[in-house]
Amino acid sequence: MDNARDTGAGGPIGRRGAMQWLIRGFLSLWGLGTAALGISFLKAPSPENRPGEGQLHCGTLSSLPVGRARFVRHGADPLFVVRASDSEVIALSAICSHLRCVLQWNDETGTIHCPCHAGTFDREGNVLSGPPNRPLSRYPAQVRGDEIVVHI
Amino acid sequence: MTAAWLALALAAAVTEPTGACGLCHPDVRVEHETSVHAREGIGCHDCHGGDPGATSTAAAHRGDFRGVPSRLDLPAACASCHSDLERMRPYNLPADQYALYRTSGHGVRLARGDDRVAVCTDCHGTHAIRRRDDPQSSVFPRNIPATCGRCHGAGASGESLEGEANPFAAYVGGVHGQAFLEDNNSSAPHCGSCHGAHGAAPPGVGDVDKVCGQCHSPARTYFLQSPHAAAMQTAGAPECASCHDHHGIRAATESMLESVCTRCHEAGSPQSEVASAMRTLFRGAEDEIDAARTLVDRAAAIPLYVEDYKARLEEARTSLVQSFPVMHALKVDGVEELTRRARSIAAEVESEVNGKLLERRWRRVGLLLFWFYLILTMVILVRYRRRALSEATR
Amino acid sequence: MVSRGEGGKRRSLSAWLEERFNLTEMFSFAASFGLFPAELDTSRPFNEALQEAIRRPLPSYGRWPRVLGILSLLVFAFLAATGVLLAFYYQPTTEEAYRSVTTIVRDVNFGWFLHQAHRWSARLLLVILLVRLWRFFFQGMYKAPREALWIVALLTFLVATHADLTGRLLTWNADGYWATVRALEVLYSLPLVGPMFSFLIGGPRIDSLVMTRFYVLHLAAIPFIMTGLFYLHFSGVRRVGLSAVARETRPVGGALKVHIYNLLILTALLFGALVTLVTLLPVPFIDPADPFATPVGARPPWYLLAAYGLLEIFPSAWPRFLPGLVIEATLAVAFLLPFLDRSPGREMRQRRLAIAIGAAVLVAWACFTWYGFQLEVGG
Numbered sequence: 001m002d003n004a005r006d007t008g009a010g011g012p013i014g015r016r017g018a019m020q021w022l023i024r025g026f027l028s029l030w031g032l033g034t035a036a037l038g039i040s041f042l043k044a045p046s047p048e049n050r051p052g053e054g055q056l057h058c059g060t061l062s063s064l065p066v067g068r069a070r071f072v073r074h075g076a077d078p079l080f081v082v083r084a085s086d087s088e089v090i091a092l093s094a095i096c097s098h099l100r101c102v103l104q105w106n107d108e109t110g111t112i113h114c115p116c117h118a119g120t121f122d123r124e125g126n127v128l129s130g131p132p133n134r135p136l137s138r139y140p141a142q143v144r145g146d147e148i149v150v151h152i
Numbered sequence: 153m154t155a156a157w158l159a160l161a162l163a164a165a166v167t168e169p170t171g172a173c174g175l176c177h178p179d180v181r182v183e184h185e186t187s188v189h190a191r192e193g194i195g196c197h198d199c200h201g202g203d204p205g206a207t208s209t210a211a212a213h214r215g216d217f218r219g220v221p222s223r224l225d226l227p228a229a230c231a232s233c234h235s236d237l238e239r240m241r242p243y244n245l246p247a248d249q250y251a252l253y254r255t256s257g258h259g260v261r262l263a264r265g266d267d268r269v270a271v272c273t274d275c276h277g278t279h280a281i282r283r284r285d286d287p288q289s290s291v292f293p294r295n296i297p298a299t300c301g302r303c304h305g306a307g308a309s310g311e312s313l314e315g316e317a318n319p320f321a322a323y324v325g326g327v328h329g330q331a332f333l334e335d336n337n338s339s340a341p342h343c344g345s346c347h348g349a350h351g352a353a354p355p356g357v358g359d360v361d362k363v364c365g366q367c368h369s370p371a372r373t374y375f376l377q378s379p380h381a382a383a384m385q386t387a388g389a390p391e392c393a394s395c396h397d398h399h400g401i402r403a404a405t406e407s408m409l410e411s412v413c414t415r416c417h418e419a420g421s422p423q424s425e426v427a428s429a430m431r432t433l434f435r436g437a438e439d440e441i442d443a444a445r446t447l448v449d450r451a452a453a454i455p456l457y458v459e460d461y462k463a464r465l466e467e468a469r470t471s472l473v474q475s476f477p478v479m480h481a482l483k484v485d486g487v488e489e490l491t492r493r494a495r496s497i498a499a500e501v502e503s504e505v506n507g508k509l510l511e512r513r514w515r516r517v518g519l520l521l522f523w524f525y526l527i528l529t530m531v532i533l534v535r536y537r538r539r540a541l542s543e544a545t546r
Numbered sequence: 547m548v549s550r551g552e553g554g555k556r557r558s559l560s561a562w563l564e565e566r567f568n569l570t571e572m573f574s575f576a577a578s579f580g581l582f583p584a585e586l587d588t589s590r591p592f593n594e595a596l597q598e599a600i601r602r603p604l605p606s607y608g609r610w611p612r613v614l615g616i617l618s619l620l621v622f623a624f625l626a627a628t629g630v631l632l633a634f635y636y637q638p639t640t641e642e643a644y645r646s647v648t649t650i651v652r653d654v655n656f657g658w659f660l661h662q663a664h665r666w667s668a669r670l671l672l673v674i675l676l677v678r679l680w681r682f683f684f685q686g687m688y689k690a691p692r693e694a695l696w697i698v699a700l701l702t703f704l705v706a707t708h709a710d711l712t713g714r715l716l717t718w719n720a721d722g723y724w725a726t727v728r729a730l731e732v733l734y735s736l737p738l739v740g741p742m743f744s745f746l747i748g749g750p751r752i753d754s755l756v757m758t759r760f761y762v763l764h765l766a767a768i769p770f771i772m773t774g775l776f777y778l779h780f781s782g783v784r785r786v787g788l789s790a791v792a793r794e795t796r797p798v799g800g801a802l803k804v805h806i807y808n809l810l811i812l813t814a815l816l817f818g819a820l821v822t823l824v825t826l827l828p829v830p831f832i833d834p835a836d837p838f839a840t841p842v843g844a845r846p847p848w849y850l851l852a853a854y855g856l857l858e859i860f861p862s863a864w865p866r867f868l869p870g871l872v873i874e875a876t877l878a879v880a881f882l883l884p885f886l887d888r889s890p891g892r893e894m895r896q897r898r899l900a901i902a903i904g905a906a907v908l909v910a911w912a913c914f915t916w917y918g919f920q921l922e923v924g925g
Contacts, residue, residue: 454831455830455831457831530811530815533811533814534811537808540807541804543803544801
């Protein structure tokens with residue numbers, strides 16, 4: 001089919017060459033399409049939709065009196081869930097910002113206490129006394145219905 | 153022989169603590185024996201006087217025999233023990249019932265000589281008095297509405313409250329009655345929860361409303377911030393009951409903003425504008441949430457994973473529900489903020505689910521395009537192959 | 547990479563590379579996976595060796611039954627590619643696995659496509675490998691010098707079933723979890739190899755350690771072994787040549803180009819079939835695994851149903867290892883088939899006994915599969 005023709009009339013490329021390039025372009029769409037599919041797939045979804053974006057359920061709001069805190073285990077990152085008011089809940093890391101001891105909640109004074117070097121934090125995580133010089137890390141906490149959900 | 157039988161019958165009939173009274177009053181004896189009084193060794197003579205050991209009427213009805221107390225005297229008679237702190241202490245019972253009773257609507261009338269009011273026995277029973285926590289007791293919480301309803305119900309002699317002829321029926325048909333009696337929700341109120349038990353009085357202005365606020369505190373907080381609070385106090389109108397009725401309380405819906413507000417505010421007034429605005433906000437949020445919920449259900453039927461969408465819709469609904477007490481402050485801003493949040497969450501969920509559903513429809517279109525592309529490719533490839541084949545065999 | 551004989555720039559690049567690497571050997575290795583059916587002379591420079599190979603007379607490869615080998619490799623390559631991409635999102639813990647899969651399927655762009663393509667390709671691979679095995683058997687393609695090819699083909703199928711089995715658990719849905727539980731019951735009850743499986747997998751209960759091991763097996767160990775097996779097969783074919791079939795066309799020069807086009811057409815057809823299957827017949831979404839709730843109709847995977855049926859059909863009074871021994875004996879005979887079959891040639895009439903036994907085994911396998919299937923109600 002193609003041998004009979006010369007690089008035909010017209011410009012430097014000619015009809016045969018143009019057809020070839022067209023076909024090459026067409027076929028290369030396979031590669032481009034696959035690449036586009038792969039790249040589109042690899043585009044990480046927004047943080048809310050990420051798998052494994054842990055949502056820790058930390059019990060019910062109604063079972064946590066106002067002004068009290070609940071200790072929640074979570075592997076290496078335990079946390080306190082403090083009920084600051086009727087509807088407000090604060091989730092604080094239960095790891096001391098000084099030397100990473102596990103903290104304890106004091107019911108009577110409403111403060112968080114470190115057994116290692118007697119550091120004290122208030123219920124918002126701010127340092128009250130002792131060696132720690134950074135406040136406790138906070139996690140975003142939500143109340144859904146009666147359920148406290150913390151985003152870890 | 154008959155003497156033996158007689159003796160046996162006598163022995164059977166004579167029991168502690170009724171004594172020989174049961175010989176002539178067997179039905180009453182049987183009733184009394186089920187009661188908590190009998191169990192504590194309180195006998196007929198403790199209330200009625202007389203001689204429990206006597207076996208003849210004359211002998212029994214002698215001395216300090218009081219007979220059946222008159223209704224006017226009855227509360228005082230019960231109070232002779234039940235207001236005695238020393239006597240009540242071992243049972244850990246309160247001793248203020250009589251004092252409360254005398255302040256109550258019932259007690260006040262009785263003092264005036266009207267005995268067509270409830271006295272102790274009307275609610276607690278005469279002889280078969282059970283403990284309050286006994287489910288068969290007429291004053292067991294679940295039975296209280298029926299007990300009050302004996303007088304304050306249909307075709308009865310009780311008070312009618314400003315046109316409400318049957319408070320009992322109204323209560324049973326309302327949300328509190330439904331919750332308490334049908335759903336067995338023990339945190340819902342019965343008659344005594346709002347009116348008081350022994351000090352029961354038709355509540356005056358500011359009485360029951362304060363009681364409403366014990367449970368519905370967010371609503372009351374916001375209500376007190378509103379112009380309604382001061383106005384109703386001045387006018388002497390009941391606060392909560394003006395809009396929500398006394399006994400037949402219906403579930404509050406946004407349609408109330410149209411029907412109830414116009415009782416006082418004429419249509420077109422600034423106040424009814426506020427009501428309409430809030431109604432629009434509520435309705436908008438509810439519609440949005442319902443639409444999102446329908447969509448999520450449709451997606452779930454495919455099936456698609458929708459648990460996180462459902463959780464977010466719960467959040468939206470929570471926001472909406474939070475806005476209902478806020479409405480009582482009569483400020484549109486507060487309501488608007490919460491309903492806006494509810495709507496935005498619901499709208500987000502809707503758009504995401506829609507996106508997923510749409511994407512699924514587009515797959516077929518994509519497939520057709522792909523087939524077209526594939527067939528073209530095959531044509532080209534087969535042509536090239538044929539050419540290579542013909543070259544090869546040469 | 548074919549030199550076009552153009553300007554100095556191109557030539558110097560290949561020459562530059564030629565001084566530093568044995569390109570011919572590299573290409574020979576890479577192309578040995580079915581791409582290039584003949585051996586390259588690795589002592590010659592790449593361009594020369596390639597030109598020579600293109601011109602070399604080769605038998606025509608365009609026979610449909612032969613396609614199974616390269617098709618299985620293509621499907622495997624597709625599985626590997628989709629698998630690697632999926633692994634960018636998948637989380638191999640018992641708590642997160644299900645959620646990561648639903649995120650892939652629902653929220654990641656084309657995640658549904660890759661996930662479904664991976665599943666469909668897995669099913670296709672097993673079918674292709676099995677059909678290929680039966681084809682080898684019935685066409686006598688295990689006779690000398692093809693004994694190793696037969697053993698490799700059998701191994702490939704068995705290893706592929708393990709890939710399928712490990713892959714099922716990883717989605718952590720009800721079907722996969724319970725299919726794995728039933729499958730492990732079957733595997734562990736085999737004498738000798740059962741304890742080895744148990745050792746490798748990490749115990750009878752499916753917990754997070756088992757999950758991790760399945761993940762490693764599925765992603766690394768088994769694909770590595772499969773690649774090795776494919777390489778063995780194709781380089782073996784290069785050495786022994788294609789099996790001669792009656793009415794074979796004589797070898798012709800320039801057959802390589804035709805072969806390449808055959809491959810491209812095959813790839814396009816395969817891709818087309820997969821895309822169609824994935825879009826029109828996606829595997830439905832299944833509930834998460836619940837170790838406390840056995841769904842109706844939980845069975846071992848289809849390839850283990852025959853073994854399961856056999857295990858169950860033996861009376862329970864008999865010792866449990868007996869049916870296991872039967873299964874293992876069957877496999878051993880299958881492996882040693884080239885050495886056990888003493889018939890003179892490849893033609894079917896020369897191997898009547900072998901064919902008869904093979905057909906009987908096939909029928910028995912089908913019957914036991916059906917029997918194992920209907921042991922569970924529903925599902």
